[in-house]
Amino acid sequence: MKTGCQWRQVPGDFPEWRSVYNYYKIWSTxxxxxxxxxxxxxxxxxxxxRRTY
Structure with a gap:
């Protein structure tokens, strides 16, 4: 089962999906x-x- 947006389906105004994935991998490590x-x-x-606003 798959949920959410797959890496290859990121919107066109985003960088290439590989770049998005690599940044996510770095930021979530x-x-x-x-x-x-x-x-x-x-x-x-x-x-x-947001809660203090």
């Missing part, structure tokens, strides 16, 4: 098992900013 990934850190900051 954790430096340590207990640490948050860069993507998780950014998402948490966005949530906090």
């Amino acid at each position: 954790k430096a340590e098992p207990t640490a948050d990934s860069l993507l998780e850190q950014v998402l948490k900051k966005i949530v906090i900013a």
Whole structure:
């Protein structure tokens, strides 16, 4: 079963799908098992900013 947008189906105004995938892979990698990934850190900051607005 597949869900969401497949890598090869990203919108045309995005960079090539391989570039999008590689950035996602880098941003979602954790430096340590207990640490948050860069993507998780950014998402948490966005949530906090939205809740305090």
